Amino acid sequence: MIFQRFFRKRINAKIGALLLSFFIIAALIGTIATPYDPVLMDIRARLKPPSSEHWFGTDQFGRDILSRLLVGARESLTISFMSVLCALGLGVTIGAASGYRGGSFDRGTMAVLDAVMAFPGLLLALGIIAVAGPGKWGVVTALGLAYTPGITRVVRSTVLSLREREFIDASRALGNSDTFTLLRHVVPNCMTPVIVMGTSLFATALLSESALAFLGLGVPPPNPTWGGMLAESKQFASTAIWIAIFPGVAISLTLLGTNLFGDALRDHLDPRMNGQ
Amino acid sequence: MMPMSLRVARPDPAEKARPIIGVDALSISLRNRFGETRSIVNAVDVSVHSGEIRAIVGESGSGKTMLARSLVKLLPPGMEITDGRIEFAGSDLTAANETTMRSIRGRGIGFVFQEPMLSLNPALRIGDQMAEGLRLHLNLSKEEIRERSLAMLHRVRLKDPEAALEAYPHEFSGGMRQRIMLASVLMLEPKLLIADEPTTALDAVIQRDVLDIMVELTRDLGTALLLITHDLGLVGQYANTVSVMRKGEVVEQGHVSDVISRPREEYTRNLLTACPKRRPRSIREQSTPVLEIDKVTLLYAGKKRWPFSASTGVRAVSDVSFDVRPGETVSVVGESGSGKTSLGRVILGLRAATEGQVRFRGKPVDPNDRVSMRQMRRSLQVVFQDPGSSLDPRMRVKDLVAEGLRHVEGLDAKEKLARVLTSVADVGLDENFLNRFPHELSGGQRQRVAIARAIVMRPELIVLDEPVSALDVTIQAQVLDLLDELQRRYGFAYLFVSHDLGVVEQVSDRVVVMYRGRIVEMGSRDQLFDHPQHPYTRRLLAASAEIQQQTDGSFTIRRRSPQEAAPPPGQSFYDGAGSYDLMPATDGHLVAVTRNEA
Numbered sequence: 001m002i003f004q005r006f007f008r009k010r011i012n013a014k015i016g017a018l019l020l021s022f023f024i025i026a027a028l029i030g031t032i033a034t035p036y037d038p039v040l041m042d043i044r045a046r047l048k049p050p051s052s053e054h055w056f057g058t059d060q061f062g063r064d065i066l067s068r069l070l071v072g073a074r075e076s077l078t079i080s081f082m083s084v085l086c087a088l089g090l091g092v093t094i095g096a097a098s099g100y101r102g103g104s105f106d107r108g109t110m111a112v113l114d115a116v117m118a119f120p121g122l123l124l125a126l127g128i129i130a131v132a133g134p135g136k137w138g139v140v141t142a143l144g145l146a147y148t149p150g151i152t153r154v155v156r157s158t159v160l161s162l163r164e165r166e167f168i169d170a171s172r173a174l175g176n177s178d179t180f181t182l183l184r185h186v187v188p189n190c191m192t193p194v195i196v197m198g199t200s201l202f203a204t205a206l207l208s209e210s211a212l213a214f215l216g217l218g219v220p221p222p223n224p225t226w227g228g229m230l231a232e233s234k235q236f237a238s239t240a241i242w243i244a245i246f247p248g249v250a251i252s253l254t255l256l257g258t259n260l261f262g263d264a265l266r267d268h269l270d271p272r273m274n275g276q
Numbered sequence: 277m278m279p280m281s282l283r284v285a286r287p288d289p290a291e292k293a294r295p296i297i298g299v300d301a302l303s304i305s306l307r308n309r310f311g312e313t314r315s316i317v318n319a320v321d322v323s324v325h326s327g328e329i330r331a332i333v334g335e336s337g338s339g340k341t342m343l344a345r346s347l348v349k350l351l352p353p354g355m356e357i358t359d360g361r362i363e364f365a366g367s368d369l370t371a372a373n374e375t376t377m378r379s380i381r382g383r384g385i386g387f388v389f390q391e392p393m394l395s396l397n398p399a400l401r402i403g404d405q406m407a408e409g410l411r412l413h414l415n416l417s418k419e420e421i422r423e424r425s426l427a428m429l430h431r432v433r434l435k436d437p438e439a440a441l442e443a444y445p446h447e448f449s450g451g452m453r454q455r456i457m458l459a460s461v462l463m464l465e466p467k468l469l470i471a472d473e474p475t476t477a478l479d480a481v482i483q484r485d486v487l488d489i490m491v492e493l494t495r496d497l498g499t500a501l502l503l504i505t506h507d508l509g510l511v512g513q514y515a516n517t518v519s520v521m522r523k524g525e526v527v528e529q530g531h532v533s534d535v536i537s538r539p540r541e542e543y544t545r546n547l548l549t550a551c552p553k554r555r556p557r558s559i560r561e562q563s564t565p566v567l568e569i570d571k572v573t574l575l576y577a578g579k580k581r582w583p584f585s586a587s588t589g590v591r592a593v594s595d596v597s598f599d600v601r602p603g604e605t606v607s608v609v610g611e612s613g614s615g616k617t618s619l620g621r622v623i624l625g626l627r628a629a630t631e632g633q634v635r636f637r638g639k640p641v642d643p644n645d646r647v648s649m650r651q652m653r654r655s656l657q658v659v660f661q662d663p664g665s666s667l668d669p670r671m672r673v674k675d676l677v678a679e680g681l682r683h684v685e686g687l688d689a690k691e692k693l694a695r696v697l698t699s700v701a702d703v704g705l706d707e708n709f710l711n712r713f714p715h716e717l718s719g720g721q722r723q724r725v726a727i728a729r730a731i732v733m734r735p736e737l738i739v740l741d742e743p744v745s746a747l748d749v750t751i752q753a754q755v756l757d758l759l760d761e762l763q764r765r766y767g768f769a770y771l772f773v774s775h776d777l778g779v780v781e782q783v784s785d786r787v788v789v790m791y792r793g794r795i796v797e798m799g800s801r802d803q804l805f806d807h808p809q810h811p812y813t814r815r816l817l818a819a820s821a822e823i824q825q826q827t828d829g830s831f832t833i834r835r836r837s838p839q840e841a842a843p844p845p846g847q848s849f850y851d852g853a854g855s856y857d858l859m860p861a862t863d864g865h866l867v868a869v870t871r872n873e874a
Contacts, residue, residue: 009310166666170729173624174680175653177646185668 006268013264019257023250027077030070038067039222047240057242059232065246068224072247075219076226077254079139080205084198086144091151092187092194098152099159100182110156113149121146121204122211129217136219139212143205154197158190192269199262203255210251226251295323295363296467296500297347297385302360304342304351304524316342316355318524324468329491329501331511331532333547334521335748336719343521344470344504348385349377365467383413386466386499388490390473392453396445403441406460413464428459431496432489451482455489462493469494472504479611479775480819487514506748508547509778509821512536512833520544537830548831550753551823552782557605557801564638565599566736566769567623571632572596574618574793592618594793595632600737605763605770607780607801609816610790616773619790620741623771624658625649636737650683657730661742663722667714673700674710677728684733699732700725702765704758720751724758731762737769745776756783777820781805789813792852799865807841809867810849814838843869 007013036054042062050057056065098109116124128142162168163186171181210227212218219225221232226247233243304317317339324330334340345351347362349369362369364384369377381387389395397405406425410416416424422441429437432455445453454474461469471490475483491514494501503515511518511532518536519529520543528541539545574593593615600606608616621627623634625643634641636652643649657680660666667676677696681687687695700709703724714722723743730738740759744752756779763770774780780787780801787804789797789812797810808814817836824832841861843849850856850868858866 166660166662167668169621169624169626170658170660170666170726171668171679172626173653173658174729174733175650175683176679188670189668 006264010264010267012260013268016257016259016261016264019253020261023073023077023254023257026070027073030067030072030074034064034067034070036064036067038063038071038224047236047243049240050242056246057240059229059243060236060240063222065229065243068229069226069246069250072224072226072229073250075136075224076206076209076251079136079143079209079219079225080202082140083143083147083205084201086140087147087151087201088194088198090144090148092155092190094148095152095155096159096182096187096190099156100163100178100186102163106156109152113152117149117153122208125208125212126215126217129212134217134220139209139218142212143208146208147201147205150201151194151197154193155190158193159186162186162189196262196266196269199258199265203258203262206251206254206258295325296365297502298323298361298363299343299347300361300363302343302346302362303358304339304346304355305358306354307356308354313358316524317346319360320521320524320526322519322526322529324500324502326467326500327495327498328517329494329503329515331503331505331515331518332521333505333508333511333518335506335547335750337523338521339524340504340521341472344387344472344502347468347470347502348381348387350381350387379413382409382461382466383464384467386461386464386469388454388457388461388469388471388474391477392450392457393477395457396453398445400444401441402443402445402456405445406441406456406463409460409464424463425459428463429456431493432456432459434459449482450478451486454478454486458486458490458493462497462499465497466499468500468502470502470504473506474503475510476506480777481611481815484819508536508551508749508823509833512823513821513835520547536833539831546750548823549825550750552753552756552776552778553822553824554781554801554805557785563601566602566637567600567771568635569596569598569619569623569632570635572619572622572629572634573631574615574622574627575630576618591793593622593629596790596793596795597632598788598795598798600769600771602736602769603763603767604785605772605783606786606788607772607774607784608788608790609774609777609780611775611816613792614790615793616775616790617741618793620658620739620771620773624656624739625652654680654683654733655736656739657733657735657737658739658741659723659726659730659743662746663719663726664714664746666726667722669714671713672710673705673712673714673717673725676714676725677732680729680733695732696728699728702731702762703728718751719747720755723747723751723755727755727758727762731766731768734766735768737771739771739773741773742775743772744779745774752779759783777816778822789816794850794856794868795858795866796850796868797866798858799861803862803865807862807865808838809841809843809861809865814841843867847872 040063044062045058046060046062048054048058054064054066056069058064094109098106124146125142128145129138132138132141167185168181171185209218209225210230213225213227214231218228221228229247230244230251237244299320299322301319301321302317303315303319305313305315307313320343322332332340332343342351342355346357357370360370364380403422403425407421410421410424425441426437429440434440434452434455440456448456474490475486478486487510505511515532517530518532519526520535520541521527522543528535528539528544535544536548539548572593573591573595575589576592577589596619598606608619610616618627622629623641625641628643636656639648639652641652674696677699678692681692681695697707705721705724709721714725717725744755747755759770760783762768772780772783784801786800787798788795789804789810791812797804797808797813804813805817808817817838820836821833822836826832844859844861847859847869850870855871856868857871859869861867
C-alpha cells in the first residue's frame with residue numbers, strides 16, 4: 001500500500017501525521033461540543049490558573065481557555081487551509097496558463113506578479129484586509145492572494161520544463177486541443193512541487209493569521225482564534241502566563257507537525273529518495 | 277580478418293606479466309533506505325596491461341559504468357564495494373582512504389565522462405580548468421602550466437589553442453569539448469585512462485575524430501585505456517581486448533579478434549546478431565504519394581537587435597522536397613543540427629512551414645486549420661525517440677493507448693477497449709500490461725506502448741523520430757522487427773528520422789541525406805549505400821562500422837570505405853555555399869550540386 005510505503009522508516013512522517021491528526025480531531029470536537037461556552041464571560045472566574053474545573057485556566061473575562069482553544073482550532077485551521085486552497089487554485093490556474101501559452105501573455109502576468117511579490121506578504125495582506133474588511137473571509141482572501149505569486153512562479157517554471165517534454169507533443173500529435181492537453185497532461189504532472197509547497201504554506205498561513213490577529217486585523221473578538229488569543233494575552237502575560245502558553249503551544253505544535261509532514265512528503269515524492 | 281590499421285604499433289599485452297590495474301573478484305551492491313541490498317556487479321575479474329586498450333561492452337544495467345567508477349572509488353551514494361580487490365600499481369585500492377584516492381585520481385587514473393556538455397564547468401575558462409589538475413598534482417610555475425596546456429590542446433587538434441585557453445566551454449561544440457576534456461585529463465599523463473561512453477553523445481563523424489585522437493594520444497603517452505561502451509562497432513575498430521558484461525557478470529573476455537569473430541557465449545552472439553544489417557526489401561509499385569513535401573523552408577525567428585529591425589533567423593530547413601508513397605519506408609538521415617527533427621515537426625503539423633507546403637493525402641498540412649488537422653492526425657501518427665519522455669508518467673498503459681480514440685466518432689467503451697487490446701497485442705504485449713504505469717515498464721516495453729498508441733488509429737503514415745536510438749542493441753533489433761512486421765501486416769508508410777546509418781540501412785526503401793537543413797543526396801537504399809555520391813554522404817558512411825555475419829557463422833566488423841565519386845560533368849558537389857540543384861546521378865538517385873549562376 002502507498003501509505004505503508006510512505007510511513008515506513010520515516011519517523012518524521014509518523015510524528016507529523018500524529019500531531020496534525022490530533023489538532024484536526026480537536027477542531028472537530030470544538031465544532032460539536034466544548035466544556036464551556038467559549039464566548040461566555042464570567043467575571044467571578046477571571047484569570048483562574050489551570051484547575052480541575054478549568055483544565056487550561058480562564059482568561060481576563062473568565063472564559064474557559066480549553067473551550068476557546070478547541071473552537072479556535074477550528075477557526076485557525078480553516079483559515080489556514082482555505083487561504084492555502086485559494087492560493088493553490090489561483091496560482092495553478094495562472095501559472096499553468098501563463099507557462100503553457102508563453103509569449104506576451106506570460107510576460108504580462110509575470111510582470112504583474114513580480115510587482116505583487118515586491119511587497120512583503122504580511123504587508124500585502126494588511127492592505128487587502130483594509131479593502132476587504134476584517135473577519136474570517138477577509139483574512140482568507142488576504143492570505144490567499146498574498147501567497148498566489150509564489151505558487152504561480154513554481155507552477156509556471158514546472159510547466160515551462162514540461163512543455164519541452166515529448167508527451168506534450170505526443171498529445172498534440174494525437175489531435176488533442178491545447179486545453180485538453182493542459183488539463184490532462186500538464187497540470188497533473190506539476191502537482192508534486194505544488195503539494196509540497198502547499199504544506200509549507202499552511203504553516204506560514206497559520207503564523208500569519210496569528211500575526212494579523214496580533215495587529216488587530218484578524219477575526220474580530222469575541223470569536224476565538226489561536227492568534228487572537230495570543231494577541232489578547234499580551235497585557236496579562238506577566239501575571240497569568242497560561243493565557244499565552246496554551247495557544248502558543250498549540251500553534252507551535254501544529255507548525256512542527258506540518259513541517260515534519262511536509263518534509264516527509266517532499267522526500268517521498270522525490271523519485272531519487274524512493275529507495276529502490 | 278579485420279583491418280589492423282590502428283592496432284599495429286601495440287605490443288602484445290599478454291607478454292607483459294603485471295597489469296596496470298587488476299580487478300579480482302570484485303562485487304558491488306546497492307543498499308537502499310530500508311537496508312536491502314541488490315547485487316550490481318558480481319565477482320568480476322578484469323585487468324588492463326600497459327599499452328592495452330580494453331573495452332568493456334554491455335547493455336544498460338550490465339554494471340559496466342559502476343565497475344568503471346569503482347576503480348576510482350567514485351560510486352554514487354548507496355553503492356558499495358562488498359568484496360574483492362582492486363590492485364593499481366601494486367597497492368590495493370579497496371583499502372585506500374580518501375586522501376590516497378585523491379592523489380591517484382587524475383594523476384594515476386584519468387576519467388572521461390560521457391556528457392561533455394556537463395563535465396566541463398561552464399563558469400570557468402578552459403585554461404583555468406585545465407590548470408586545476410596540474411596545480412593539484414604537479415608543482416609547476418604559471419608559465420609551465422600554460423605551455424603544457426597549449427601543447428596538449430595542439431595535440432588534440434583544437435584549431436586555435438591560444439584563444440581556447442581564454443574561452444568558456446559554451447563557445448565549443450560537443451566534439452570540441454570532449455577533445456578539451458581529453459586534453460585536460462591526459463595532460464597529467466595518467467597510467468590508465470577510463471573513458472565511459474566518451475562519444476555516445478556525439479554525432480558519428482565527430483565520434484570517429486574524437487576516438488582516433490584518443491587512441492593516438494594514449495598510444496603516444498603509453499597510457500592504458502579502459503573503454504566503456506555499448507557499441508560493438510567501436511570495440512571492433514579500436515580495442516585489443518574486450519570483456520562482455522551482462523547483469524553484473526563478465527560472460528566472455530579475450531582478444532577482440534577471438535571474441536568478435538568467434539564468440540563462444542550465446543549472449544555475445546546475440547549482441548552481434550542484433551546489430552542492424554541490410555535486408556532485402558520488396559520493391560513496391562509506383563503509386564500516388566501519401567505525403568508530399570514541397571519546397572519546405574522553416575525559419576526559426578531569432579532575436580531582434582532593435583525594435584522594428586529585421587530579425588536574424590536560423591534556417592532549420594531549407595527548400596526541401598521529397599515524397600513518401602503508401603507502404604514504403606523513407607529515411608531522413610543527418611547529424612544533429614541537420615534539420616531532420618524540425619522537418620519532422622513540420623510534417624506532423626506541430627510547426628508551420630515558413631515557405632512551401634506539406635501535403636498529406638493531397639491536402640495541405642496547416643497547423644492553423646484545426647478542423648482539418650484533427651481529421652488528418654487520425655491517419656498521421658508519430659513515435660518519438662524517448663518513450664520515457666513521450667508517455668505521460670501519470671497515465672496507465674490502457675489510457676495512454678486509448679487516448680487517440682477520443683477523436684474517432686461512434687466508438688463505445690467496449691469497442692474502444694477492443695481496439696486497445698488489439699493494438700497492445702499487435703506490439704507483443706499482453707493484457708497484464710494494461711494497468712501499468714510507464715515507470716513500471718522497461719525501455720523496450722515503453723517504446724512498444726508508444727507504437728501501440730500510434731497504430732491504434734490505423735494511420736497511413738507514421739513518423740518515427742529516432743524510435744530506437746534510446747534502446748539497447750538487442751531491444752532495438754526486436755523493435756525494428758516489430759515495426760517491419762506491422763508494416764507488412766497493415767501497410768503503414770514510415771518516415772524514419774535517424775542518425776544511425778546501420779539502422780537506416782536495415783529498414784529503408786529510400787534514403788534522404790540532410791546536411792545543414794538541405795538535402796545533399798537522395799536515392800534508393802542500395803544506390804545510396806553502394807554508390808554514395810556526395811562527399812558528406814561518404815563521410816557519414818565512413819564513420820559507421822558494419823558488422824557482418826559470414827556464411828560460416830563468424831562475424832567481421834569493418835569500417836566502410838566508400839569509393840570516391842565524381843560530380844556530374846561540368847558540375848561541382850554542393851558544399852554549403854550559395855544555391856544548389858538536385859541532379860540525377862542515376863535513375864532516381866539525386867545529388868546536390870552547386871547551381872551555376874552563369
